Amino acid sequence: MAGSRLDGLRAAATAIALLVAIPVAVVFSSWLAPATDIWRHFAAYVLGDLLRNTFWLALGVCLGTLLVGVSLAWLTTMCEFPGRRVFAWALMLPLALPTYVLAFVSRGLFDYTGPVQTALRSWSGAADLWFPRIQSTGGVITVLTLALYPYVYLITRNAFRTQGVRMMEVAQSLGHGHVSGFFRVALPMARPWIAGGLALVLMETLADFGAVAIFNYDTFTTAIYKAWYSLFSLPAAAQLASMLLLIVLALVLTEAVLRPRRRYHTARPGAPGRRIVLSRRLAAFAFFYCAAILALAFVLPMGQLLLWAYEVLPHDLDGRYLDFLGHTLTLALAAAALTAAAALILVYAVRHNSGGAMRAVTRIATLGYAVPGAVLAVGIFIPVAWLDNQLILMARGLFARDAGLLIQGTILIMLLAYVSRFLAVAHNPIEAAMHRVAPHIDEAARGLGLGRLATVWRVHLPMLRGGLFTAVILVFVEVMKEMPITLMLRPFGWDTLAVRIFEMTSEGEWRRAALPAVALVLAGLIPIALLLRRADKT
Amino acid sequence: MPETSTATPLLEVRHVSLAYDGHRVVHDVSFAVLPGRMVCLLGPSGCGKTTMLRAIAGFEPVEQGEIMLAGRSASRPGWTLPPEKRGIGMVFQDYGLFPHLNVADNVTFGLRGVSRDERERRLTELLETMGLMAARRRLPHELSGGQQQRVALARALAPRPALILMDEPFSSLDVELRERLSQELRELLQRHNVTAVMVTHHQNEAFAMADEIGVMSDGHIRQWDNAYNLYHRPASRFVADFIGEGALLPGAVLGDGRVEIETGVITTGHAPACRVGRIVDVLLRPDDVVHDDGSDLKAEVTHKAFRGAEILYTLRLARGGRVLALVASHHNHAIGEKIGIRILPDDIVASRVNPAPRPDPRPGATPHRSLSGDRAG
Numbered sequence: 070m071a072g073s074r075l076d077g078l079r080a081a082a083t084a085i086a087l088l089v090a091i092p093v094a095v096v097f098s099s100w101l102a103p104a105t106d107i108w109r110h111f112a113a114y115v116l117g118d119l120l121r122n123t124f125w126l127a128l129g130v131c132l133g134t135l136l137v138g139v140s141l142a143w144l145t146t147m148c149e150f151p152g153r154r155v156f157a158w159a160l161m162l163p164l165a166l167p168t169y170v171l172a173f174v175s176r177g178l179f180d181y182t183g184p185v186q187t188a189l190r191s192w193s194g195a196a197d198l199w200f201p202r203i204q205s206t207g208g209v210i211t212v213l214t215l216a217l218y219p220y221v222y223l224i225t226r227n228a229f230r231t232q233g234v235r236m237m238e239v240a241q242s243l244g245h246g247h248v249s250g251f252f253r254v255a256l257p258m259a260r261p262w263i264a265g266g267l268a269l270v271l272m273e274t275l276a277d278f279g280a281v282a283i284f285n286y287d288t289f290t291t292a293i294y295k296a297w298y299s300l301f302s303l304p305a306a307a308q309l310a311s312m313l314l315l316i317v318l319a320l321v322l323t324e325a326v327l328r329p330r331r332r333y334h335t336a337r338p339g340a341p342g343r344r345i346v347l348s349r350r351l352a353a354f355a356f357f358y359c360a361a362i363l364a365l366a367f368v369l370p371m372g373q374l375l376l377w378a379y380e381v382l383p384h385d386l387d388g389r390y391l392d393f394l395g396h397t398l399t400l401a402l403a404a405a406a407l408t409a410a411a412a413l414i415l416v417y418a419v420r421h422n423s424g425g426a427m428r429a430v431t432r433i434a435t436l437g438y439a440v441p442g443a444v445l446a447v448g449i450f451i452p453v454a455w456l457d458n459q460l461i462l463m464a465r466g467l468f469a470r471d472a473g474l475l476i477q478g479t480i481l482i483m484l485l486a487y488v489s490r491f492l493a494v495a496h497n498p499i500e501a502a503m504h505r506v507a508p509h510i511d512e513a514a515r516g517l518g519l520g521r522l523a524t525v526w527r528v529h530l531p532m533l534r535g536g537l538f539t540a541v542i543l544v545f546v547e548v549m550k551e552m553p554i555t556l557m558l559r560p561f562g563w564d565t566l567a568v569r570i571f572e573m574t575s576e577g578e579w580r581r582a583a584l585p586a587v588a589l590v591l592a593g594l595i596p597i598a599l600l601l602r603r604a605d606k607t
Numbered sequence: 608m609p610e611t612s613t614a615t616p617l618l619e620v621r622h623v624s625l626a627y628d629g630h631r632v633v634h635d636v637s638f639a640v641l642p643g644r645m646v647c648l649l650g651p652s653g654c655g656k657t658t659m660l661r662a663i664a665g666f667e668p669v670e671q672g673e674i675m676l677a678g679r680s681a682s683r684p685g686w687t688l689p690p691e692k693r694g695i696g697m698v699f700q701d702y703g704l705f706p707h708l709n710v711a712d713n714v715t716f717g718l719r720g721v722s723r724d725e726r727e728r729r730l731t732e733l734l735e736t737m738g739l740m741a742a743r744r745r746l747p748h749e750l751s752g753g754q755q756q757r758v759a760l761a762r763a764l765a766p767r768p769a770l771i772l773m774d775e776p777f778s779s780l781d782v783e784l785r786e787r788l789s790q791e792l793r794e795l796l797q798r799h800n801v802t803a804v805m806v807t808h809h810q811n812e813a814f815a816m817a818d819e820i821g822v823m824s825d826g827h828i829r830q831w832d833n834a835y836n837l838y839h840r841p842a843s844r845f846v847a848d849f850i851g852e853g854a855l856l857p858g859a860v861l862g863d864g865r866v867e868i869e870t871g872v873i874t875t876g877h878a879p880a881c882r883v884g885r886i887v888d889v890l891l892r893p894d895d896v897v898h899d900d901g902s903d904l905k906a907e908v909t910h911k912a913f914r915g916a917e918i919l920y921t922l923r924l925a926r927g928g929r930v931l932a933l934v935a936s937h938h939n940h941a942i943g944e945k946i947g948i949r950i951l952p953d954d955i956v957a958s959r960v961n962p963a964p965r966p967d968p969r970p971g972a973t974p975h976r977s978l979s980g981d982r983a984g
């Protein structure tokens with residue numbers, strides 16, 4: 070009995086891993102089909118630009134988040150200046166803004182017709198004032214930097230906090246001042262963490278669809294969307310997707326090679342040392358620097374968003390919004406529950422199978438976080454469409470009548486894609502919770518006369534509850550904000566808040582995009598609150 | 608004490624008070640360290656010894672008083688010479704080895720403005736004395752605890768500091784390694800003619816390493832002395848309690864340094880200055896009580912702890928007083944047996960005025976480590 074149940078667990082885990090493996094395989098197999106005219110057109114006229122754009126965007130955002138994230142982490146952990154405590158947590162807030170929200174607010178604020186340039190012109194009296202063009206490579210790099218620096222900031226802060234102060238003291242006792250200590254000790258020691266943060270930033274940048282679309286900055290994700298929805302060429306979309314996937318996989322491999330080095334760099338936190346007390350001048354500089362980043366990345370856009378939302382509220386808020394909200398919540402809730410369940414299956418499969426096979430299955434299954442949503446959408450749509458056609462043919466053969474589309478064009482296909490993309494998000498907290506359920510706890514429960522199911526129910530579940538809750542919340546918020554998968558796989562007319570934002574912004578209606586954006590940002594604040602609460606505990 | 612008056616102290620701490628997070632943790636501490644001496648601050652955790660050490664290194668500002676290094680002011684209220692400008696070496700409790708640098712790079716980290724040849728020469732010399740030549744290219748996480756400690760020491764010694772500070776240098780090591788390494792460390796520091804200040808809460812480490820020991824509690828230095836005097840002539844109840852084992856017996860002062868206790872009259876070389884007839888506590892160390900089969904003074908064995916070469920007996924005297932006796936372990940007596948003892952009559956016996964004289968002698972002072980609940984104030 071137990072044996073067959075465990076076999077079922079293994080089979081279920083493997084099926085979950087296939088949710089990632091099949092789309093990846095399908096995308097790569099697009100090269101087996103003969104090249105289409107559309108592809109030849111892409112290769113000749115578009116591909117070069119895409120590669121160039123992607124390269125500059127990745128490089129710029131990397132450098133930007135490196136500079137901003139590391140400097141902020143350094144200031145808020147190692148130095149003492151007025152406001153440091155508040156900045157330390159407030160600088161995480163930009164995580165709540167999806168990149169595309171920051172993107173459209175920035176365009177609304179800083180475009181030629183936006184309030185900032187208008188105010189400048191009326192203040193100076195000049196009709197044509199020079200102002201950096203926001204809709205440019207520099208503009209999109211700046212916006213993504215401001216939206217994504219928290220990844221580098223958070224992880225680097227951890228590194229500095231566990232070892233920074235102590236190691237700076239060691240360097241000082243050996244005759245190195247703060248500047249020399251920073252470059253020779255703190256920075257090299259934090260390198261594995263910084264690299265981890267940058268890898269996350271790069272993955273987000275490569276996967277970004279909404280922000281680059283708002284800036285009309287063509288990258289692979291927007292090209293995939295255009296190939297599919299404007300040029301109606303799924304094969305070309307798949308071929309583009311495969312190129313993006315190659316870049317991403319190279320990145321994942323690099324990160325995996327670098328990661329183990331982090332283990333050895335953890336110093337035991339010793340007696341707390343003293344932060345560097347900045348001189349008045351430097352303290353003022355630190356304060357204004359932190360304040361400027363916080364203002365640009367969160368306070369200003371949030372204020373503008375609220376203002377716009379308030380303006381359009383009377384005539385824009387109607388019955389359709391109930392639909393948007395209902396669709397969004399239904400999708401997010403269903404996806405969160407499914408994803409958490411899938412993660413739970415993976416965790417149990419590893420627990421009950423000591424071999425490496427289930428670990429490998431888990432690694433594949435959680436790889437979806439690296440696969441951009443646009444790629445996943447293509448990779449899931451193709452096999453599902455094929456399956457639907459088979460089913461239709463079969464139904465026609467069996468019942469001599471036409472069946473409708475079963476999976477494609479329903480929310481089921483979206484849910485499959487979400488599970489695949491966000492499994493890692495749910496897996497991390499559940500796995501961490503399961504770590505605390507040591508094997509001897511099982512033995513103790515069994516020794517006290519509990520059966521296998523009773524053990525799961527009365528011992529495991531209470532211990533896993535916190536992890537499950539975190540997993541559900543995190544996936545819920547991710548799905549709410551998700552744009553490319555929702556856009557490409559949704560049933561006709563099934564609009565969500567994110568889709569509404571895409572539609573409004575693609576017509577340049579920044580104001581009208583504000584209302585759904587506010588809802589998303591508020592939801593995005595939840596995981597940050599969770600993060601802060603956990604940080605308080607440690 | 609050798610030529611105290613002539614040599615300039617390498618380190619002088621003058622009436623220093625320190626605060627941490629608004630709490631005062633060190634009160635009006637003064638001491639001086641002569642060149643070449645090895646000094647230890649000994650005290651229970653939280654007594655302020657580590658904060659004192661960090662202030663000497665320049666990591667903590669002083670609230671009151673002054674710290675002088677080789678006759679020059681290094682810390683005074685409102686001004687602290689930065690640690691990197693003090694020329695002090697420090698060995699941290701967790702060693703603080705740079706995880707991204709190998710042994711050689713860790714050791715040479717503090718050698719700035721030193722020629723390449725000289726750098727290599729010092730590295731080789733230090734690694735050879737420390738027996739680390741084979742580990743030269745290893746990373747810290749590949750080393751054993753003892754090796755890590757030696758790398759930390761070599762790194763601190765490499766810039767040839769006049770003064771080296773060590774914060775619980777043996778705390779991450781297991782007990783056997785501690786004893787051996789503290790011997791080695793002392794010899795090594797002497798060979799390099801280094802002046803050292805160390806902080807620990809283990810008296811055996813302090814005894815093994817230090818010429819002078821300052822016993823600290825609650826931010827005060829309670830006694831500054833050598834190991835012998837701390838053990839046999841504790842200046843306060845706290846020191847007697849914190850250092851070593853022993854038992855307290857009530858006694859009546861007879862004058863002229865004589866005190867009458869249960870077993871008879873003893874002469875204390877360290878007579879409490881108080882009037883005749885007053886009740887005091889007399890500290891008897893286990894080595895003050897000698898086993899002697901021929902003695903008329905008998906005591907009953909109530910507890911025994913086998914320690915290899917010796918047995919530590921807890922004995923009950925006729926009137927209920929308890930003493931400890933350290934006896935060669937081939938004198939194996941059973942619990943309940945009565946054995947003959949002698950109290951050594953010379954001035955090894957120390958006594959201490961009871962802070963609050965108790966009129967009625969207790970039926971026996973508490974044996975073992977903790978001599979009594981109340982701490983000397």
